[in-house]
Amino acid sequence: xxxxxxxxxxxxxxxxxxxxxxxxxxxxxxxxxxxxxxxxxxxxxxxxxxxxxxxxxxxxxxxxxxxxxxxxxxxxxxxxxxxxxxxxxxxxxxxxxxx
Numbered sequence: 788x789x790x791x792x793x794x795x796x797x798x799x800x801x802x803x804x805x806x807x808x809x810x811x812x813x814x815x816x817x818x819x820x821x822x823x824x825x826x827x828x829x830x831x832x833x834x835x836x837x838x839x840x841x842x843x844x845x846x847x848x849x850x851x852x853x854x855x856x857x858x859x860x861x862x863x864x865x866x867x868x869x870x871x872x873x874x875x876x877x878x879x880x881x882x883x884x885x886x
Contacts, residue, residue: 792803807861808858809827809865810857810865811826812824812827812833814837814852817850817851830856853883854885860884
């Protein structure tokens, strides 16, 4: 279900669009080189959560550093990109970025 901004509900600005950019990111464990792919609307906050051990899946491999990130215009396109990066060919692309 799409969110409709108050300005459009009131009919004042019919072309007003609410956009929430979503980041798709890959982080790499400094311990063993494990690559984790995820998405978030607040990348900086999410990276802090990973490095503070709040994420169940990543707390065993602390610390993490950002390997790759890109911004996408909506959640659907971000989810598709995340799924691609989690696929075999996507993982190969991410491994090619490791120094």
